[in-house]
Amino acid sequence: PHTAGPAAVGLRFEPLTQQTGDHVTVPPGYLHDVLIRWGDPLFSDAPVFDPERQSAEAQERQFGYNNDFVGLLPLGRGDHVMVVNHEYTNEEIMFPGYDPDNPTRQQVETAWAAHGLTVVAVSGRRRGRRSGALDVVVDHDLNRRLPLSAEFELTGPVAGSHYVRTSADPEGRTVLGTVNNCAGGLTPWGTWLTGEENFHQYFANADAIRDPLERERLDRYGAESAETERKWERFDERWDLAQEPNEINRFGWIVEVDPYDPTSTPKKRTAMGRFKHEGATVRLAADGRAVAYMGDDERFEYLYKFVSAEAYRPDDDEHNATLLEHGTLYVARFTGDSPAGEIDGTGALPSDGAFDGTGEWIPLVSGTTSHVPGMTPEEVLCFTRQAGDAVGATAMDRPEDVEPSPRTGHVYAALTNNTDRTAEQADEVNPRAENRFGHVLELVEDSDDAAAATFSWRLFLVCGDPEDPGTYFAGYDKDQVSAISCPDNLAFDDHGNLWISTDGQPDSLGANDALYGVAVDGRRRGEVRQFLAVPTGAETCGPVITDERVLVAVQHPGEVDGANYENQASHWPDGGSSVPRPSIVVAYRADGKRTGHA
Ligand code: FEO
Ligand code: CA
Ligand code: CA
Ligand code: CA
Numbered sequence: 001p002h003t004a005g006p007a008a009v010g011l012r013f014e015p016l017t018q019q020t021g022d023h024v025t026v027p028p029g030y031l032h033d034v035l036i037r038w039g040d041p042l043f044s045d046a047p048v049f050d051p052e053r054q055s056a057e058a059q060e061r062q063f064g065y066n067n068d069f070v071g072l073l074p075l076g077r078g079d080h081v082m083v084v085n086h087e088y089t090n091e092e093i094m095f096p097g098y099d100p101d102n103p104t105r106q107q108v109e110t111a112w113a114a115h116g117l118t119v120v121a122v123s124g125r126r127r128g129r130r131s132g133a134l135d136v137v138v139d140h141d142l143n144r145r146l147p148l149s150a151e152f153e154l155t156g157p158v159a160g161s162h163y164v165r166t167s168a169d170p171e172g173r174t175v176l177g178t179v180n181n182c183a184g185g186l187t188p189w190g191t192w193l194t195g196e197e198n199f200h201q202y203f204a205n206a207d208a209i210r211d212p213l214e215r216e217r218l219d220r221y222g223a224e225s226a227e228t229e230r231k232w233e234r235f236d237e238r239w240d241l242a243q244e245p246n247e248i249n250r251f252g253w254i255v256e257v258d259p260y261d262p263t264s265t266p267k268k269r270t271a272m273g274r275f276k277h278e279g280a281t282v283r284l285a286a287d288g289r290a291v292a293y294m295g296d297d298e299r300f301e302y303l304y305k306f307v308s309a310e311a312y313r314p315d316d317d318e319h320n321a322t323l324l325e326h327g328t329l330y331v332a333r334f335t336g337d338s339p340a341g342e343i344d345g346t347g348a349l350p351s352d353g354a355f356d357g358t359g360e361w362i363p364l365v366s367g368t369t370s371h372v373p374g375m376t377p378e379e380v381l382c383f384t385r386q387a388g389d390a391v392g393a394t395a396m397d398r399p400e401d402v403e404p405s406p407r408t409g410h411v412y413a414a415l416t417n418n419t420d421r422t423a424e425q426a427d428e429v430n431p432r433a434e435n436r437f438g439h440v441l442e443l444v445e446d447s448d449d450a451a452a453a454t455f456s457w458r459l460f461l462v463c464g465d466p467e468d469p470g471t472y473f474a475g476y477d478k479d480q481v482s483a484i485s486c487p488d489n490l491a492f493d494d495h496g497n498l499w500i501s502t503d504g505q506p507d508s509l510g511a512n513d514a515l516y517g518v519a520v521d522g523r524r525r526g527e528v529r530q531f532l533a534v535p536t537g538a539e540t541c542g543p544v545i546t547d548e549r550v551l552v553a554v555q556h557p558g559e560v561d562g563a564n565y566e567n568q569a570s571h572w573p574d575g576g577s578s579v580p581r582p583s584i585v586v587a588y589r590a591d592g593k594r595t596g597h598a
Contacts, residue, residue, distance in 0.1 A: 008519035010495035010547075010596040011529050015482050018511035019533035022570050024554065024585055026532050032587040034573045035122065035551070036063050036136050039581065042120055042143045051565075051579045052096055055106060059113035060147050063120070065089050066582050067553035069184035069279060069489075070542030071192055073259055078124035080134075081142050081259045083192045084542070084584065085181035089114050090556055091230065092564040093580065100229070108235045112148035115179055117194065117266075119144040119259045124548070132549035132588025132595075144262050148177030151265055152255065156325045157368055158270035161378045163249045168238065175250040175268060176238075182297065183279030183401050183489055183541075187290070188312060189320035192257045195277030196268075197297055199251035200224070204233035208242035220385050221276070223248060249382055254280045254294070256324055269324040272306045273364070273384035280306075283404040283411075285451035288312050290323045293411055295399025299418045301385070302393040303332040303402060305361060307451050329381070330361035331393040334457060336428025345423030345433035347462050347470025355428050355472075356458035359443070362391045397421060397430045397438065403490040405498070405520065409450060411443040412460065412498055412520070414487035417508070429457065436508045437464035437471070437485035440500065442520070460520065461528070463487060465509060474526025482530040484516050485509050493545040493595070496521065499531075501540035501552065513540045515552055517596065532587060535572035535580075536560065542584070547594035550587045557582060 006012055013027040026032050039049030039062045046061035064086030072080040089111040091098050098107065121140035127133040137143070146152075152175045158164055165172035182197035199221075206223040209215045223241060227233070237243035253268040254277055272280065275296040282292050288311030294304045308327040313319050336343070336357040338350035349355070363371045364387045365380040372380050372387045380387040397418035404411045415430065416438045423433040429441065440461040445452040463485045464471040466478035473481045486504030493499060498520050502513045515532040519525050532552060534540045537560040542553035558570030558580035570580040589595065 006598060007527060007529065008495070008497060008522060008524040010493045010497045011517045011519060011524070011527070012596050012598050013529070013531060015529040016514070016531065016533055018483060018509065019514065020512055022536040022572050024532065024534060026587045029590055030587050031590050032585050033133055035134050035584040035586045036120065037573065037581040037583040038063055038065050038114070040136070041138055042118065042145060044139050051094070054095065054110045056109040056113040059110050060145050064116060064118055064145065064147070065094065065114035066555050067584055068182050068541045068555055069194060070544055070551050070553050070584060071184065071186045072544050072551070073186060073190060075121065079137070080122050080124070082120050082122045082584075083257065083259050084118045084120070084553065085184060085194050086115055086118065087180055087182055087197070087555065090559055093558050093568060094565070096565045098565060103231050105235055108230070108232055111230065112177070115148050116150065116177060117146040117181060117257065119257070119262070130592030132586065134549070134586050142259060142262050146178065146257070146266060148179070150177055152176070152178055153265045153267050154250065154270055155267045156269055156271035156381070158378050158381050161382075163378060163382045164246055166238065166244050166246050166250070178255050178266070179251055181255070182277070185279055185281035187282045188284060189317060189323075190258075190260060191321070192259055193280040193282070193292070194255045194257065195279040195294070196251050196253055196255065197276045197278060199248070199276070202228060202230065202232060202239055202251075203248045204228045204240050205242040209245060214245065217383050217386065218248070220383065221252070249274070252277065254292070254324070258321070270381050271325055271327055271329065273304060273329045274382050275301065275304075275384050278400045278402075281401070281403050283409060283450045284312055286449045287451065289451055291450035292324070293402035293404060295402045295413060296385070297398050297400050297416070299398055299420050300395035301399060302388045303396055303399045303413060305330050305332075309367065326367055328366040329364045329384070331364055331388045331391060332359055333362055333392060334359040334394040334429040338428055340427070343426050343428050343431050345426035345431070347432045347472070349472065350428070354458050355431050355462070356456070357428055358454065358456050360454050361452070362393065364388070364391065394429060397435050400488045401490040403492065404450065405492055405496060407492070407496040408521070409445065409448050410520070411445070412490055413441040413443065414490055414500065415439050415441060416486050416488050417504060429459070431459070432462070432470060438487050439463055440487050461487070461518070461526070473528060476524075476526030481526070481528040482516060483509055483511070484528050484530070488539070489541055489543055491543045491545055493517070494547050499543050499545050501543050503539040506537070512536065513538060515540050515543055515550070517545070536570040537563070538570070538572070545595065547597075548588065550595060552585050552587070554583050554585055
């Protein structure tokens, strides 16, 4: 039904129509600035960015490439520490004269430095209290780059096991770097969680692995059979499975970083399982235990949660820093409540009017006790996908961000798309065949307790062009909503609204990727409104939404088939004939009022 009157509080802006073009677009009355770009200095000794003269040495002092997750933690008086993932590199559009068959050592080492993480202080004070603008604080004590040369510690049950020992690290406890960090989350105890996602693509020569069990484990994650696309294996044998078969097992984890301690060693938390981690977001259970929700972003993969053994203690950082080392890892199984024959793969609602049902969290491993027959605890945690297979977990349409509402505890999962699902494989929780547009799941834990073993669920959005009959916007009037597809990152604003950023609209809707806000409760539930669109070839990542401002990470601008350094598809943000630069954008009200308020 059409709902008269203003939109939900926090979403009162004029929604954008579908955008194209090589620029960032925001609603009337909003301004936006580029806060920091690939190559901008974190330290005053960093050289000025020069795309024609790149080096690892420069890049390790500059903001990295392909910013994805963004988090803001308070520093007081309007300042923040900003944490950012640098998921991957686009060598063809980064480097002049790049030859994909023969990358140079300098290019490869620069790419190693452009991966990883950034911690950087930002200040909201310099432009006055009424402005949402932010400025980078170069040389702040907390500024930090964590490139592929930085030390990370493995903790929890897999640390030290023979699956993670290598010739460079016979103890199996110290890993150099983190790769493909996609989404993430901030914890109630002030740390940052970041997910190692498509780590498999960096490892070459799986064909050299002759042991059938070892090969099966590699293939379940999809390591490259011969050369990798980036060919890092030519420059460091740790990327070559024929030389170092265990290095790959040291990636694919959730990483915990303390951004307030620039000398701390980040931790890879093996108790949370190893898969293509999109990210992890934490909610406290009724008894104070930390519950982390996690997606494995690949077609037909699973949704997981980790429940810590011990409870969070306010003001006990030392204790809280160990919460993610001990606990139980679960995988989700979903059951629909409509007859299977009513799910025809088109997205047509079943006769009870909802894609909905119940589900259970199946325990895989608790501390050093395995719940999976035939697998040790270390094997369940290191080869978690196989553990999920063994217990009959539900194969989902690419689980991206999973985010509990800080207000209600209801959990939202972005299922970005899955064009491989057939009509026969359609089920009530993944109801469309050749799912190009994705959907958003809403999960309610029984007794509203994040540690519950069972839950109910329903699909909140079945995305696409609202004129497509196979879409659903929580029952809201489809004439009143923005088209949306390929939901990826999720975030909540100060008013309990869900914000969704997308990855894949150019191919699915013919429009630039974008950021949307939607009410999840009340009369406006399901009213999707587009707030911001990103430039040509870019993906919208990271969103942070507060009353003061909206932050997005503009990832891979100009990533278009056939584009290269000499023939760019985007010149954002510097314009002219410049190289595109992944950047963080901050948007805010021109009149100094609050985001989405009248
Ligand atoms: Fe890196 Fe799942 O998107
Ligand atoms: Ca149903
Ligand atoms: Ca993502
Ligand atoms: Ca994605």
